Amino acid sequence: MAVLQVGDISIQRIVEHEIPFYYPLDFFDEATAEAVEPYREWLEPKALCPETGRMIMPVQSYLVRTRHHCILIDTCVGCNKTYSEPPEWHQRENQVWLSNLEAAGVHPAEIDYVFCTHLHSDHRGWNTQLVDGRWVPTFPNAQYIFARDEYRAMESENSLIFIENVQPILEAKQAVLVDLDYALDDEIWLEPTVGHTVGHVAVNLKSGSNRAAMCGDLIHTPLQLAEPDWSPTFEYDRTISTRTRRAFLDEHCESDTIVLTAHFPSPSIGHIVPRGSGYDFRYVPSG
Numbered sequence: 001m002a003v004l005q006v007g008d009i010s011i012q013r014i015v016e017h018e019i020p021f022y023y024p025l026d027f028f029d030e031a032t033a034e035a036v037e038p039y040r041e042w043l044e045p046k047a048l049c050p051e052t053g054r055m056i057m058p059v060q061s062y063l064v065r066t067r068h069h070c071i072l073i074d075t076c077v078g079c080n081k082t083y084s085e086p087p088e089w090h091q092r093e094n095q096v097w098l099s100n101l102e103a104a105g106v107h108p109a110e111i112d113y114v115f116c117t118h119l120h121s122d123h124r125g126w127n128t129q130l131v132d133g134r135w136v137p138t139f140p141n142a143q144y145i146f147a148r149d150e151y152r153a154m155e156s157e158n159s160l161i162f163i164e165n166v167q168p169i170l171e172a173k174q175a176v177l178v179d180l181d182y183a184l185d186d187e188i189w190l191e192p193t194v195g196h197t198v199g200h201v202a203v204n205l206k207s208g209s210n211r212a213a214m215c216g217d218l219i220h221t222p223l224q225l226a227e228p229d230w231s232p233t234f235e236y237d238r239t240i241s242t243r244t245r246r247a248f249l250d251e252h253c254e255s256d257t258i259v260l261t262a263h264f265p266s267p268s269i270g271h272i273v274p275r276g277s278g279y280d281f282r283y284v285p286s287g
Contacts, residue, residue: 004269004284006258007207009187012104013268014061016076016097020054024223027055028230031223039226046265047222055221057263059122061097062214063104064205066187069112072139073203073214074262078125083160089121097126098138111139113184116146117216117262118197119154119166127165135168144169147190148177150199193218193248195231195241202248213252214260218245222264225249225272225279249279258284 004011024031044050064071076097077089084090101108116124127144128135137144146166154162169175180201183189190201196217205212218241224230228246231238252259253272259281261268270283 002267004212004258006205006212007210008067009205009207009210009212010065011205011212011260011269012063013058013266014063014072014076014097014100014104015266016059016061016100017094018056018058018060018266020049020052021057022055023053024048024055024221027220027232028223028227029233030227030230035227036223039223042226043222055223056265057221058266058268060262060268061101061126062260063101063106064188066207068185069188070106070110071113071115071188072111072142073115073260074117074123074216075114075126075138077122078127078129078138078165080130081121081125081160081164083121083164089125108139109141111142114139114142114144115188115190115203116144116150117203117214118200119146119150119161120197120217121161121165123216123262124161124165128168135164137169137172137174139174142174143176144174145176145178145182145184145190147180147182147199147201149180149194150197150201151175151177153198193244195235195237195239195244197236200236209256211256212258212260213248214262215248216262218248219261220263222281225275225281228278253279 024036047056049056059076061075062073079092126138129138180192187206189204191204193200193202203214229242231241235241267283270281273280273282
């Protein structure tokens with residue numbers, strides 16, 4: 001697994017899976033066949049599967065090692081979860097993500113902090129694992145950083161996702177509820193990027209003059225670089241989501257900030273650059 005250096009900070013992708021998954025129309029009301037057609041040549045075959053027409057979207061975490069801490073950003077789908085949507089994630093038994101973490105040289109007990117950009121099922125599933133019929137924290141020595149607004153919204157829903165992935169962290173006294181602009185130190189801090197969810201955050205990394213930002217689900221697919229006003233149908237607030245995404249893209253376009261995406265195809269990491277009236281993504285070589 002390639003290691004990206006951002007000053008003194010090292011970053012590795014820990015991938016759970018990367019497959020053609022959703023059709024654009026499943027995601028965006030605007031994504032008719034006619035609307036997507038002009039972008040097919042640009043998106044295929046990396047971001048859009050030419051055979052199926054589905055968007056290729058990895059589910060992955062970022063392992064971040066600073067001079068002081070070993071950190072995970074997001075924790076993917078996990079195993080043995082009982083919620084049924086999407087059905088592919090119900091009762092999964094594939095532990096490839098955990099194997100990939102250990103292949104990167106890190107045991108779960110070595111993780112100091114877990115940052116969740118938000119609390120959807122594909123971003124916090126490995127928060128917990130099933131042991132002797134009980135959900136327990138996967139990372140026994142970690143503090144889990146949850147945005148307070150995000151946690152409260154999920155707590156009020158009390159869904160299976162909350163019960164299996166978040167509540168056990170509270171019960172183990174490993175949860176830390178924070179403001180949307182929380183800073184761990186001068187190298188790691190949160191930035192409010194509300195819209196996809198009520199408490200969605202980006203995670204900023206800085207070492208010297210070097211910058212990176214993990215954008216979470218602020219941007220799901222390169223298609224939204226061409227059409228930044230397209231917000232998924234399942235957003236908490238599509239108007240706010242669009243405004244937040246445009247602000248992020250404008251801020252980081254043609255900057256030195258390396259953007260770590262949640263669901264862009266491999267290598268998933270790169271720079272925002274202009275393309276016509278929209279944007280493009282210049283991927284950082286994975287080797």
